[in-house]
Amino acid sequence: MITARGLARTFSLPGNKRRFRSPARKVDAVRGVDLDVADGELVGFLGPNGAGKTTTLRMLATLLRPTAGEATVAGRDLRTDPAGVRRRIGYVGQGNSAGLDQRVREELVLQGRFHGLTPAVAARRADDLLDRFDLTETAHRVAATLSGGQKRRLDLALGLVHQPALVFLDEPSTGLDPHSRAGLWEHVRELRAEHGSTVFLTTHYLDEADALCDNLLVIDAGRIVAKGSPEELKQRVSGDLVVLTASDPVKTAESAANLPGCTELSREAEEVRFRVPRGDTALPALLRELGAASIQVDSVRTHRPTLDDVFRTVTGRSLQEV
Amino acid sequence: MSMLLRQTGLVFLRSIRPTLHRPSVIIIGLAQPLLYLVLFGPLLRGLSTGDGDSWQWYVPGIMVQLALFGTAYSGFGLLPELRSGALERLRVSPVSRIALLLGRVSRDVTLLVVQAALLALVSVPFGFRAGVGPVLLGLALLALLGLAIGSASYALAMRLRQEYAFAPVLAMTVLPAMLLSGVLLPMNLAPRWLYVLSRVNPLSHVVDAERAIVAGQWGATSIWLGPLLAVALAAVCVTWGAWTFRQDSV
Numbered sequence: 108m109i110t111a112r113g114l115a116r117t118f119s120l121p122g123n124k125r126r127f128r129s130p131a132r133k134v135d136a137v138r139g140v141d142l143d144v145a146d147g148e149l150v151g152f153l154g155p156n157g158a159g160k161t162t163t164l165r166m167l168a169t170l171l172r173p174t175a176g177e178a179t180v181a182g183r184d185l186r187t188d189p190a191g192v193r194r195r196i197g198y199v200g201q202g203n204s205a206g207l208d209q210r211v212r213e214e215l216v217l218q219g220r221f222h223g224l225t226p227a228v229a230a231r232r233a234d235d236l237l238d239r240f241d242l243t244e245t246a247h248r249v250a251a252t253l254s255g256g257q258k259r260r261l262d263l264a265l266g267l268v269h270q271p272a273l274v275f276l277d278e279p280s281t282g283l284d285p286h287s288r289a290g291l292w293e294h295v296r297e298l299r300a301e302h303g304s305t306v307f308l309t310t311h312y313l314d315e316a317d318a319l320c321d322n323l324l325v326i327d328a329g330r331i332v333a334k335g336s337p338e339e340l341k342q343r344v345s346g347d348l349v350v351l352t353a354s355d356p357v358k359t360a361e362s363a364a365n366l367p368g369c370t371e372l373s374r375e376a377e378e379v380r381f382r383v384p385r386g387d388t389a390l391p392a393l394l395r396e397l398g399a400a401s402i403q404v405d406s407v408r409t410h411r412p413t414l415d416d417v418f419r420t421v422t423g424r425s426l427q428e429v
Numbered sequence: 430m431s432m433l434l435r436q437t438g439l440v441f442l443r444s445i446r447p448t449l450h451r452p453s454v455i456i457i458g459l460a461q462p463l464l465y466l467v468l469f470g471p472l473l474r475g476l477s478t479g480d481g482d483s484w485q486w487y488v489p490g491i492m493v494q495l496a497l498f499g500t501a502y503s504g505f506g507l508l509p510e511l512r513s514g515a516l517e518r519l520r521v522s523p524v525s526r527i528a529l530l531l532g533r534v535s536r537d538v539t540l541l542v543v544q545a546a547l548l549a550l551v552s553v554p555f556g557f558r559a560g561v562g563p564v565l566l567g568l569a570l571l572a573l574l575g576l577a578i579g580s581a582s583y584a585l586a587m588r589l590r591q592e593y594a595f596a597p598v599l600a601m602t603v604l605p606a607m608l609l610s611g612v613l614l615p616m617n618l619a620p621r622w623l624y625v626l627s628r629v630n631p632l633s634h635v636v637d638a639e640r641a642i643v644a645g646q647w648g649a650t651s652i653w654l655g656p657l658l659a660v661a662l663a664a665v666c667v668t669w670g671a672w673t674f675r676q677d678s679v
Binding site: 210218265266 | 436512518522
């Protein structure tokens with residue numbers, strides 16, 4: 108559905124030419140991105156703000172001319188046939204895409220007609236989407252009067268009227284309350300289940316990427332630094348985190364150190380922390396051993412690696428810090 | 430071609446709908462020229478404005494003034510759509526960039542023609558007299574001028590993107606263009622340098638043409654010079670506008 112090779116985009120910031128005669132400053136927003144997205148895949152583009160997610164998405168959606176690289180999007184060449192790409196994709200940007208002075212249903216029907224649907228088909232799809240996104244009551248209201256969640260659902264509906272084979276969603280759940288987010292995830296999953304659509308979304312929410320996506324691309328400073336399914340990516344982190352408090356932390360730490368693949372072992376007061384590849388299978392053996400040595404274990408916690416751990420492993424920074 | 434017309438029609442429909450839902454906008458836009466008509470027009474009574482009644486001279490002028498002010502500010506309507514995602518959504522749709530521009534401008538031109546016709550009608554009790562044919566031709570010239578100025582306004586809005594940048598540029602261009610077009614007072618009252626300056630302003634020729642058309646002076650040179658300049662201006666501005674609508678995209 109998407110193939111991209113060496114996609115890059117440089118922005119030039121206008122320098123103060125008169126005063127310093129300085130050349131315009133160049134900012135490399137995206138530096139050579141390779142992408143392969145299969146038909147029907149739900150792909151997440153994960154990275155901190157400013158990493159190049161939106162720039163890449165805008166290039167793939169024909170909104171921004173790449174400075175270098177090639178891409179085929181929905182079977183059409185991005186450079187030679189942008190109109191062909193536009194006919195086949197749906198795009199939901201970061202902003203609200205309904206005109207504020209437009210009535211909800213009219214805007215939705217027109218969007219279908221912009222994509223070449225007949226008035227009757229466009230009207231039917233619009234009513235269908237209004238119903239599905241729980242917007243029927245707002246149909247004759249002006250978009251400016253909608254709540255944030257309603258506006259976002261309308262954005263989604265506007266991106267889907269023409270039932271595109273490929274949908275781009277840029278930060279779809281930003282600004283939504285938890286309830287609306289869950290609803291949005293449901294809609295995205297349905298979209299794929301019912302129409303086999305390919306979905307390419309950007310997010311900086313780890314839980315969203317984790318819950319929703321088959322495959323993830325982690326981007327940092329304009330480059331893709333890791334790719335794979337959420338599970339694969341998490342396995343790249345050196346295992347589950349185990350936190351244990353026991354009556355004899357020194358001996359507990361010694362026993363833990365003997366576990367195969369144990370890393371990042373640390374001890375602070377009564378608490379012992381370490382990572383093992385499989386916490387669930389390693390722990391029973393450790394607990395038996397400690398029991399045999401009459402060491403009393405007061406509490407045990409294990410944490411599955413999160414995508415934040417993945418991000419930290421790959422970039423050395425936490426996603427929350429940037 | 431039929432595709433372009435169809436798409437332009439759809440964009441036009443989208444642009445004019447808010448106006449149809451709230452038609453008071455049409456009257457509000459007429460307030461300024463009406464004020465000029467009522468509070469300024471009578472001052473010209475004793476003035477030599479060429480042959481005939483001063484109203485025949487003044488009314489075509491304020492119709493051009495209406496065209497100028499009515500369409501020069503239309504870019505403001507684009508700014509909120511530019512900042513939200515609305516324009517971006519339309520730019521990802523397969524609608525041609527020219528249709529995105531022309532559909533919007535058609536709305537402004539339609540509004541302008543309706544307002545100018547109303548203005549001509551309202552002027553009749555004051556003493557304005559003109560044939561229906563000449564007035565229709567005059568409206569066509571206004572439409573052409575509106576197409577040019579409206580396109581330029583959208584092009585500027587696309588480039589400047591913010592009200593605080595857009596408003597001063599408009600103020601610095603629209604007011605001098607109006608003052609130098611001779612809509613308020615005959616430019617032959619002006620000192621030589623001011624008169625020359627007004628002749629350089631293409632709008633002054635359009636104003637002359639509008640007056641000649643409405644008066645039915647088919648032999649005047651301005652009757653072809655004005656429309657010719659308006660066509661050239663429209664060609665340049667539409668090209669510029671369409672170009673800004675595709676800026677930086679593939």
